[in-house]
Amino acid sequence: MSGAGPVLLMVDDRPSTFTRYAARTLPEHxxxxxxxxxxxxxxxxxxxxxxxxPAFWVRAGEPLEREAERYxxxxxxxxxxxxxxxxxxxxPRQALAQRFAALAGLPHxxxxxxxxxxxxxxxxxxxxxxxxxxxxxxxxREAAGITAFAAEHGWPLVLKPVDSFACVDxxxxxxxxxLEGPEALSGLDLTARDWMVEEFLGGTEWEVxxxxxxxxxxxxxxxxxxxxxxxxxxxxxxxxxxxGTDEAPPVDLRSLLQTVVTGMDIDHGYAHMEFFLVDGExxxxxxxxRLAGCExxxxxxxxxxxxxxxxxxxxxxxxxPDLSYRQRRCAGDLxxxxxxSGTVRRITPAEELLRVPGxxxxxxxxxxxxxxxxxxxxxxxxxxxxxxxASIEEVERRMRDVLGAFVIDLAPVVDxxxxIDLAPVVDxxxVVDAAPVTGPAPAREGxx
Numbered sequence: 001m002s003g004a005g006p007v008l009l010m011v012d013d014r015p016s017t018f019t020r021y022a023a024r025t026l027p028e029h030x031x032x033x034x035x036x037x038x039x040x041x042x043x044x045x046x047x048x049x050x051x052x053x054p055a056f057w058v059r060a061g062e063p064l065e066r067e068a069e070r071y072x073x074x075x076x077x078x079x080x081x082x083x084x085x086x087x088x089x090x091x092p093r094q095a096l097a098q099r100f101a102a103l104a105g106l107p108h109x110x111x112x113x114x115x116x117x118x119x120x121x122x123x124x125x126x127x128x129x130x131x132x133x134x135x136x137x138x139x140x141r142e143a144a145g146i147t148a149f150a151a152e153h154g155w156p157l158v159l160k161p162v163d164s165f166a167c168v169d170x171x172x173x174x175x176x177x178x179l180e181g182p183e184a185l186s187g188l189d190l191t192a193r194d195w196m197v198e199e200f201l202g203g204t205e206w207e208v209x210x211x212x213x214x215x216x217x218x219x220x221x222x223x224x225x226x227x228x229x230x231x232x233x234x235x236x237x238x239x240x241x242x243x244g245t246d247e248a249p250p251v252d253l254r255s256l257l258q259t260v261v262t263g264m265d266i267d268h269g270y271a272h273m274e275f276f277l278v279d280g281e282x283x284x285x286x287x288x289x290r291l292a293g294c295e296x297x298x299x300x301x302x303x304x305x306x307x308x309x310x311x312x313x314x315x316x317x318x319x320x321p322d323l324s325y326r327q328r329r330c331a332g333d334l335x336x337x338x339x340x341s342g343t344v345r346r347i348t349p350a351e352e353l354l355r356v357p358g359x360x361x362x363x364x365x366x367x368x369x370x371x372x373x374x375x376x377x378x379x380x381x382x383x384x385x386x387x388x389x390a391s392i393e394e395v396e397r398r399m400r401d402v403l404g405a406f407v408i409d410l411a412p413v414v415d416x417x418x419x420i421d422l423a424p425v426v427d428x429x430x431v432v433d434a435a436p437v438t439g440p441a442p443a444r445e446g447x448x
Contacts (some may be wrong), residue, residue: 005317007031007070011097012055013038013090015046021314022308023050028050029317031083032073033100035093036060054079058100066426077403087312088268089291091165096116107267116264117289121196122160124284132256132284137198141190143179145203149197150176156200161193164371166232166293166378172200203278204284205229206249207240209292210271210298211323213315217261217271219323220253221300223332224377224392226399229378237403238381241332241395242299251275251282260287266314272296279389293338294383295333302331302360302386314394331388334399335381336364341373342410344382353385356405358398361386371413380416 013030014021032055075082086106088097094114101108115122116271124134134232136153139162140146147208148378149171160170169188173179184243207223222243227236257271272292274285291297291312299306305326313351316320350362364383366372385402389395 003083005029005319006084007079008085008087008313008315008317009033009056009104010086011088011090011093011099012042012050013093014041014144015043016089016291017295018089018309018312019312021045021048022313023053025310026313028080029053029057031079033097033098035229040306064096064100065103068100070205071100071104076371080174081234085317089270091118091288091290091293092163094290113264113266113289116282117287119162119194120160120164121194123286125197126263126341127284129261131261132259133281133285135198135201137164139194139196141195142188146173146179147176147195156448157197158197158200159188159197162196163194165288166377170230170233172230173197175317186238191431200276201276203276203283204249205274205276205298207272207274208253208257209296210254210261211311211315211321212266212268212271213320215261215265215267217254217258218315218378221304222253222426223296223299224395232378233376233380235392237399238335238337239332239376239399240294240296240299241330241392242296242303242330243330243392244300244303245330245391247330247392249277250279256282256284260284268436270312270315284383293379294335294381295386298386299331299333302388303329304402329388329390330392330395331386332395332399333361333389334385334391334447335379336385336406337403337408338372338374338380338382342371342412344368344370344372344405344408345411346409347382348406348408350383353402353405356385356398356402358387358389358395359385360388362438372410389393401434405413 002050007029008030010022010033012034030053032053034055035058037060049175056071084110088094088102089354095118097115098109099386116126117123121137121139124137127134127446138149146159147159152321156172156174158170159173164170205225206229207225208220210217210220224241224243226239232238260272266289269289270291271287271289273287276283276285297308306324311323344366345366346365347368353359353362362385366382387395387398389398
């Protein structure tokens with residue numbers, strides 16, 4: 001990665017490995033864009049680690065046009081160099097972030113491009129226009145629409161919001177009984193959001209990542225999935241394995257992604273895509289124009305022996321990345337279980353996990369005494385490890401050894417019984433000249 005070059009404005013809506021890497025390696029060429037309404041998602045530790053960087057806070061409740069104008073004035077007055085490039089690594093913030101970038105005069109995705117990479121129905125329609133095969137699908141707003149689709153395509157089906165990610169609110173429906181009874185669809189309101197239903201595909205599900213520079217897919221890195229995401233959210237092993245060996249799927253992956261990149265007129269960025277191989281036929285799944293979730297990008301760095309995050313930063317800054325690979329092997333991320341909600345009583349230390357053969361990195365996100373909340377999402381985890389090996393099978397076996405060594409014990413959180421106030425009732429005493437009590441808030445005028 002080049003330390004020279006243009007300054008990058010990057011969305012920072014949650015702590016991530018990529019953000020930490022960028023903050024560490026581009027201290028003079030990075031400005032963070034944060035949203036006041038998401039302040040609770042940024043831990044105090046993350047704010048401390050990135051306190052050396054200028055950060056602009058978009059105020060909650062203000063018109064985005066006004067905030068973009070305020071940003072431009074702030075950048076011109078306060079920064080040594082105004083950002084010329086833009087990066088949004090956040091899936092849920094895609095539409096908001098790209099609109100802000102457009103208003104700020106930075107490279108951005110158009111509204112149509114955002115629809116193609118965020119609205120899964122529009123995405124699959126575009127795939128078909130580009131000649132790619134997809135599962136059958138349709139938008140739905142009521143259970144009758146699901147039933148009608150099943151009558152034509154059969155069960156099982158997959159129901160999801162068109163703008164979901166990480167399998168949040170995504171469900172496999174195995175039959176009409178899923179639509180019946182008071183607990184059907186977990187009480188989902190099909191009129192509150194835009195939903196779609198699609199046929200469930202068998203075969204093998206794969207994932208592939210790529211970096212794009214000036215409209216060209218420079219390389220593509222496939223990942224095997226020991227378990228499907230829809231099985232992961234129901235408790236299956238949560239892992240992805242970057243395949244730098246000849247076990248990669250028999251598909252021209254660069255050509256596949258180039259078809260999509262050209263068809264969506266994408267100039268640069270990190271793309272990741274799921275696809276299925278069913279009886280030798282390829283079905284396009286979904287594509288995202290941002291870093292893949294969990295720790296998948298880091299897998300590629302471990303598998304190929306190169307600086308994957310540096311290469312990603314380069315393409316977002318308009319620079320040609322260095323894709324010189326030093327090795328070829330398999331490397332995967334295993335997300336450590338978070339089986340429920342409660343207070344952590346015991347958890348296997350990272351040092352112990354690093355002693356398992358093949359483990360090259362171990363990170364715990366929670367510790368003893370922490371109160372945690374599990375959720376039904378593919379990124380639900382108490383931490384992660386990176387595991388390397390000579391084959392997919394060896395990496396998966398080593399991952400299962402990690403799971404055999406890992407323990408997390410949670411104590412249930414008991415709602416406290418409201419205390420009974422035994423103090424005598426008295427008239428309130430008026431307070432004179434008291435300062436208002438407020439919690440910490442983001443700086444109102446750009447940098448903190």
